[in-house]
Amino acid sequence: xxxxxxxxxxxxxxxxxxxxxxxxxxxxxxxxxxxxxxxxxxxxxxxxxxxxxxxxxxxxxxxxxxxxxxxxxxxxxxxxxxxxxxxxxxxxxxxxxxxxxxxxxxxxxxxxxxxxxxxxxxxxxxxxxxxxxxxxxxxxxxxxxxxxxxxxxxxxxxxxxxxxxxxxxxxxxxxxxxxxxxxxxxxxxxxxxxxxxxxxxxxxxxxxxxxxxxxxxxxxxxxxxxxxxxxxxxxxxxxxxxxxxxxxxxxxxxxxxxxxxx
Amino acid sequence: xxxxxxxxxxxxxxxxxxxxxxxxxxxxxxxxxxxxxxxxxxxxxxxxxxxxxxxxxxxxxxxxxxxxxxxxxxxxxxxxxxxxxxxxxxxxxxxxxxxxxxxxxxxxxxxxxxxxxxxxxxxxxxxxxxxxxxxxxxxxxxxxxxxxxxxxxxxxxxxxxxxxxxxxxxxxxxxxxxxxxxxxxxxxxxxxxxxxxxxxxxxxxxxxxxxxxxxxxxxxxxxxxxxxxxxxxxxxxxxxxxxxxxxxxxxxxxxxxxxxxxxxxxxxxxxxxxxxxxxxxxxxxxxxxxxxxxxxxxxxxxxxxxxxxxxxxxxxxxxxxxxxxx
Numbered sequence: 001x002x003x004x005x006x007x008x009x010x011x012x013x014x015x016x017x018x019x020x021x022x023x024x025x026x027x028x029x030x031x032x033x034x035x036x037x038x039x040x041x042x043x044x045x046x047x048x049x050x051x052x053x054x055x056x057x058x059x060x061x062x063x064x065x066x067x068x069x070x071x072x073x074x075x076x077x078x079x080x081x082x083x084x085x086x087x088x089x090x091x092x093x094x095x096x097x098x099x100x101x102x103x104x105x106x107x108x109x110x111x112x113x114x115x116x117x118x119x120x121x122x123x124x125x126x127x128x129x130x131x132x133x134x135x136x137x138x139x140x141x142x143x144x145x146x147x148x149x150x151x152x153x154x155x156x157x158x159x160x161x162x163x164x165x166x167x168x169x170x171x172x173x174x175x176x177x178x179x180x181x182x183x184x185x186x187x188x189x190x191x192x193x194x195x196x197x198x199x200x201x202x203x204x205x206x207x208x209x210x211x212x213x214x215x216x217x218x219x220x221x222x223x224x225x226x227x228x229x230x231x232x233x234x235x236x237x238x239x240x241x242x243x244x245x246x247x248x249x250x251x252x253x254x255x256x257x258x259x260x261x262x
Numbered sequence: 263x264x265x266x267x268x269x270x271x272x273x274x275x276x277x278x279x280x281x282x283x284x285x286x287x288x289x290x291x292x293x294x295x296x297x298x299x300x301x302x303x304x305x306x307x308x309x310x311x312x313x314x315x316x317x318x319x320x321x322x323x324x325x326x327x328x329x330x331x332x333x334x335x336x337x338x339x340x341x342x343x344x345x346x347x348x349x350x351x352x353x354x355x356x357x358x359x360x361x362x363x364x365x366x367x368x369x370x371x372x373x374x375x376x377x378x379x380x381x382x383x384x385x386x387x388x389x390x391x392x393x394x395x396x397x398x399x400x401x402x403x404x405x406x407x408x409x410x411x412x413x414x415x416x417x418x419x420x421x422x423x424x425x426x427x428x429x430x431x432x433x434x435x436x437x438x439x440x441x442x443x444x445x446x447x448x449x450x451x452x453x454x455x456x457x458x459x460x461x462x463x464x465x466x467x468x469x470x471x472x473x474x475x476x477x478x479x480x481x482x483x484x485x486x487x488x489x490x491x492x493x494x495x496x497x498x499x500x501x502x503x504x505x506x507x508x509x510x511x512x513x514x515x516x517x518x519x520x521x522x523x524x525x526x527x528x529x530x531x532x533x534x535x536x537x538x539x540x541x542x543x544x545x546x547x548x549x550x551x552x553x554x555x556x557x558x559x560x561x562x563x564x565x566x567x568x569x570x571x572x573x574x575x576x577x578x579x580x581x582x583x584x585x586x587x588x
Contacts, residue, residue, distance in 0.1 A: 011398075014475060014533065017556050018401040027402065096367070097377070119363070124397055126379050127358075131367035140336065140448045143364040156452065161273075161360035162420075162517055164457030167333070172448040182505035223376035224393075224406045232396070232403045234561030235543075238550065241567050248567045249577035252549065253585055255565060259547065261469060261526050262493065262585050 001056035001150070003047040004110065006103055006117040006129065007040040007075060009068035013122070024228040036071040039118025043179040045186040046148065047116050048079040054150065057081045059110070063091060063102050069202060076197035077189040083200070088207040090214035095222035096128030102217055103129065104136040105210035114155075115176040119144050130178035137176070142169055145177040265351040266292050267323075269342070270303045270315055271361050273333065274454070277311055280357035282425035284418050285318040287384070288355055289426065292320075295386055297352060301433070304341055306331040316433035318426070323349070327440035332451040335364040337442060343372055344441040351413060353391065358417035366417045376408045377415040382422040391416070399535045400558040420517070421540050460512025462496055468525045469495025472515055472542070473503055476531020476552060476571055480508045486530050489575055492582040498522070500538045516541040531571045534559025551575065 011032040019028040036044070047058045060075035060083045062068050072083035086102050094102070107115065115134070120127035127143075134141035146166065147158035153173055158166040160180045171177075207217065219225050241248040256262045266288045271278045285301060292299040301319040303312055306328045315322045325341050342365075346354060356362040358380045370377035376391075378384075382403075383394040391408045393416060408414055464470060471490040477483060483497075490497045497513065504514045515522055516538040527545035532538060534550070534557055542548070543562050550563035551571050560566045567574055 013398040013401060015554060017554055018398050020402065027398065096379075097371075100367075100371075122399060125395070125399075127363050128367045128377065128379055131364065132371045135368035135371040141364075141368065142449075143335075144360055158455065159360060159364065160518055162278075163521075164511060164514075164519055165273075166455040166457075167360070168452040168455060169334075170450045170452055175448075181501065185507065223370070223409055224378055225409070227392070227405045227407055229397070229402050229404050231556070232400065232558065232561065236548075236562060236564065238560045238563040238566040240555075240560075241565060245569055245573040245577045248569065249574055249581045252565065252567065252578055253581035255549075256493070256526065256582070257585055259526070261547075262582055 001050055001054045001114060002112050003050060003056065003058045003114045003116060004107060004112045005040070005043050005047040005058060005060050005075070005080070006115065006133070007044060007060055007062050007071055008037040008118070008121050009034055009062060009064050009071040010037045010121055010123045020229045020231070024230070025226055027229065034067060034070065036074055037118050037121045037123075039120055039122070039179060039181055041186045042181050042183050043116040043118050044075050044078055044080065045184045046179055047114075049184060050114070050148070050150065051079065056113070059084065061103065061106065062086070063094070063099050072202055073194050073197055074189055076200045076202070077193040078187060081200065083202045085202065085204045086207075086210065087204050088217070090207055090218045093219035093222065093225075094217050095224045096124070096126035097132055097223045098217040098221040100129045100132035100136060101221060102207070102210070102212065103133050105212050106205065107133070108137060113173050115139075115174070117176070117178050119178040119180050127178075130176055134176035139174050139176055140171050141176040141178070142171055143178045144180045146180050146183050148177065265298050265300050265349055267300050267302050267346070267349075267351040267354040268319065269354065269356045270301050270311065271357045271359060272305060272308070272311060273361075277314065278357065278359070279425065280359060280418065280420040282318065283420065283423040284355045284357065285315075286426040287418070287423040289318070291353070291384070291386065300349070300351065302342070302345060304330045304338060312435050316435055317428040317431055319431055319433045322433050322435045324435060324437050325440050326437065327442050329442050329445060330440070333361050334449060334451050335368065336446050336449045338365055339369050339372065341441060342369055345438065346373060346375075346413065354413070354415045356415065356417050358419045362417045366415055370415050373413070375413045375415050376411050377417070378406065378408055379417045380419050381416045382419050384416055396536065399533060400539075401556065419536065457511060460510055462512060464496050464498045464513060464515070465520050465522050467496040467522070469493045470498045470515075470522055470524045470526070470545075471495050471528045471530060472498040472500065472532060473530050474500040474532030474538070475502045477503070480506070482572070483508060485572065485575055489528070489579045489582070492579050492586070500532050529559050529563070530575060532559055533557045534562060
């Protein structure tokens, strides 16, 4: 089973305060740690679990600047066999559609049985790349996959729908699945493991080598152009309780009591 | 401005709420721009749905086919691309749901039509489609313009628009022959799997204390569990806690978990991404404890505490226990 897994290097904003830049078009990321996109971490783990069970290869692919090598090295340390980064200044400002085109230009000439991507990225949240890529490649897909059982030449997958309902599908391979979080337990990788993985192949390709022009990607080649970012207006104005932990706890306990909840 | 298509989403005999929310927004856009609103219904044995949708749209396009009984993105895509080529709508709205995300990107690529996903608002401005969508887990809103085109597709986040009351739109029901030639051999619907019934029904609880990523480690859970116990409530959580296997799925609040409306919902270390908020925003009283003052959860809360949960929660538990003892 030869598997390609597409990953993205993203700023970790889960617990950080997000500050919008002066031009209103992006966020300040200088002080932010970058990580592998959470959904992709599950996709990589799933690819490696399949390889460990059935043999074959795992190739990790990303689109991004040199810093994104950190995410590829992490994939290699987890057990991917090789990594490829598509890199070009013209890619700046690409949306999910333009990224899918860049990935397609690479993957259309590769051998594979299965492509896994995260169901979405934590930064832009488009949720477009995987399903668009499958359409470009002319292979079947399933989005939001929470379980994969491989059979001879096909896969039975569970897609996650609303309210915890799952939809079970049988899909012929080669196919592309976008992976939902919680499908497995991503393994831990040590710094040492990442260092050792330096011996593995990490190839960098530019757009010209993939037969794409600058107009195919970036803002020009995208469906969407971001005009401005802003902080969402609050739906409610919460009353923020002030004071030491003990003070705020006392105030809150009184509020609950006054409503008959204690 | 021509047609606005709204794809009706239905599952297991019910039209889903997002359909009526999109029809409501679609109606508004069509009125502004002088277009017509068309509900697009694909399915099998859906006469009742067609009649219902005709109260909300000027036209209902119905494609009946046993192959469309259950959702299969490949078959839906074939039918929709056929209808879109034929009727050339200016805008097609699809729910940003488990159904829409499986369908819309492939449909857009096939037709060469620009797509914006997970939109919370949209309008036409100077002939271009402008959308609002969220980034960074709901911490930022982005206004974006789509590449100029004769036709656009958007997926719309559920609960972004209020569904109007049923009007008497008196929509014309138009039946279109199914373009499908038969089952596809590369993708087959097998069945639905209902979520397992858990031991605790959080939807029945009056008091819910809910934990998120901020809890950091499984071994910290008892700190918050103590508070839930002191209040006589139940412990619930956001998605990452279930993904990590720290609490069972039946404790999850949010779009892929349960929707709850307790008397009080205390969100502890939960940032408040949309997927969570949609499951608890109708609680009578919402209290949020989070150390990030800009966490989206505060804009859905009545009271907030911006501090370290590990300092505040034990104090609160103590205060509640004292009040109960006095």
